[in-house]
Amino acid sequence: MNRSTFFQQLYEKAPLYILGLILFLSFFIYIYFFIEHPGSNFVQPTDEEIQQQLDDGVISERIAALKEHTWKYGSRDAYLYTEMANQFIEDGIYGYNTNGESNAFVTPGYPMILVVLFLIANTLGVEQMIIVTVFNMVLSLATILLIYNIALKTFKNQWMGVAASAFYAVYFTPYHYFRTALTEIPGIFFFCLAIYLFLIALEKNKKIFHILFAVVFCYGVMLRPVIAPLVLIAFVILFLKYRHQIKTSIVISALWAVGAAVVIAPWVIRNFIVFQEFILLSTHSGNSWFAGSNPFDMYSFSDYWKEQEELGMDSKEYALMKIKEGFETNFGLWLAWFTVGKTYELFKLPDAIYFYTAYGYVNFVKMIHHLIVNLAFITVIISFISRKKEAIAIASILILYIGLSNLFLTIPRYGFFIIPVMCILNGYAIVTLITNIRNLLQRSKLKNANKAAS
Numbered sequence: 185m186n187r188s189t190f191f192q193q194l195y196e197k198a199p200l201y202i203l204g205l206i207l208f209l210s211f212f213i214y215i216y217f218f219i220e221h222p223g224s225n226f227v228q229p230t231d232e233e234i235q236q237q238l239d240d241g242v243i244s245e246r247i248a249a250l251k252e253h254t255w256k257y258g259s260r261d262a263y264l265y266t267e268m269a270n271q272f273i274e275d276g277i278y279g280y281n282t283n284g285e286s287n288a289f290v291t292p293g294y295p296m297i298l299v300v301l302f303l304i305a306n307t308l309g310v311e312q313m314i315i316v317t318v319f320n321m322v323l324s325l326a327t328i329l330l331i332y333n334i335a336l337k338t339f340k341n342q343w344m345g346v347a348a349s350a351f352y353a354v355y356f357t358p359y360h361y362f363r364t365a366l367t368e369i370p371g372i373f374f375f376c377l378a379i380y381l382f383l384i385a386l387e388k389n390k391k392i393f394h395i396l397f398a399v400v401f402c403y404g405v406m407l408r409p410v411i412a413p414l415v416l417i418a419f420v421i422l423f424l425k426y427r428h429q430i431k432t433s434i435v436i437s438a439l440w441a442v443g444a445a446v447v448i449a450p451w452v453i454r455n456f457i458v459f460q461e462f463i464l465l466s467t468h469s470g471n472s473w474f475a476g477s478n479p480f481d482m483y484s485f486s487d488y489w490k491e492q493e494e495l496g497m498d499s500k501e502y503a504l505m506k507i508k509e510g511f512e513t514n515f516g517l518w519l520a521w522f523t524v525g526k527t528y529e530l531f532k533l534p535d536a537i538y539f540y541t542a543y544g545y546v547n548f549v550k551m552i553h554h555l556i557v558n559l560a561f562i563t564v565i566i567s568f569i570s571r572k573k574e575a576i577a578i579a580s581i582l583i584l585y586i587g588l589s590n591l592f593l594t595i596p597r598y599g600f601f602i603i604p605v606m607c608i609l610n611g612y613a614i615v616t617l618i619t620n621i622r623n624l625l626q627r628s629k630l631k632n633a634n635k636a637a638s
Contacts, residue, residue, distance in 0.1 A: 199342035210353040214321045217359045223539040228255045258364025266365050269298035288455050289468045293406030294367045320362035323373040330376040335611045337383040338574050348611025356549040357600045360536035374404035398443020409465040472592035473503035479521035526590040530599035531557045560606035563613040
């Protein structure tokens with residue numbers, strides 16, 4: 185083998201070698217966070233500290249009781265999820281934040297994952313959160329691999345896959361959330377897996393892949409219901425691809441419906457039997473509507489609660505009333521809030537960084553976050569200008585997710601969910617930019633050489 189052949193083969197395999205290095209380094213970081221366990225929310229407060237906060241009126245008795253446990257699970261919501269899973273294992277009652285009563289406050293995707301993990305932990309005699317943390321670590325590493333493969337299949341370019349996976353591997357927030365009993369890590373994994381299966385189904389057009397896509401996507405919906413309308417993008421792509429084959433489109437849609445029914449129908453049937461009403465996803469969306477109906481936090485939520493109680497409305501009814509009222513009386517303010525304002529709230533900082541203010545890497549983490557977010561928005565604009573259909577498809581996922589999120593409460597935790605899509609867009613942007621610069625330099629060099637020869 186001559187030198188040129190060796191270097192050619194090395195160049196062809198380089199993306200896979202680099203991907204392997206990215207996964208190894210990411211695994212090393214996960215192990216560090218697993219062992220060192222940094223983050224102020226993971227520090228167990230003393231009884232004296234809790235009592236002092238109670239005495240100062242900073243927290244209520246309810247929050248004080250939760251603080252005795254939340255350090256172990258990462259947050260109040262995480263602790264309540266674990267309570268819910270253990271309640272289901274011990275008493276067979278499915279209910280979130282409830283005293284022995286069933287409810288449909290949250291969808292069953294994540295609680296059922298916890299049930300399985302806790303049963304494994306109990307069987308092995310291992311601390312429950314150790315099993316959860318290891319499970320999340322595996323999913324996080326798998327997500328890096330999925331991001332690589334999504335970019336590769338979308339743009340047919342390994343280097344774009346490498347760049348996209350590298351962006352996500354250096355993003356801070358997964359290294360925090362994999363140690364919590366929250367939906368973020370599994371939710372992102374199943375969302376990325378659904379996108380990857382959709383690309384395979386589109387490429388191979390086999391029934392099994394279409395059904396698998398629908399099952400995985402709908403399970404992702406059972407984890408994070410806000411993504412449900414994103415399936416519209418899949419339908420648009422499907423009908424554009426088979427616009428001259430209507431029968432094929434109908435068959436594939438039917439396969440998706442079958443996959444969706446497998447996941448969602450048992451939950452809907454359970455809700456109808458238990459509550460005698462149709463509940464497709466969950467009953468807690470009203471809280472998100474309510475929390476997102478205060479533009480730029482201009483008004484007091486205590487006044488909101490008081491008015492809601494006086495009117496005898498539930499949270500969703502009251503929130504929709506305030507939104508309608510707001511657009512009628514101050515259209516500009518409320519439009520700004522539901523577009524720029526809420527989008528800013530989604531991405532204003534990397535989620536969970538506020539637990540690490542004592543660490544020296546905070547500014548670097550923020551810099552990486554702003555680079556990923558700003559580059560992604562620039563890439564969205566350029567994608568539509570250049571009419572690159574693959575980039576437009578990925579950009580549409582980001583745009584629709586932001587639009588859906590902006591209907592409800594927007595916080596950096598929800599912005600984190602869509603970061604993988606931003607990383608894919610950025611992988612495309614960086615490699616395209618480097619390729620164009622290289623081609624420009626080569627053309628310039630060739631032009632100069634031709635001038636010198638003449």
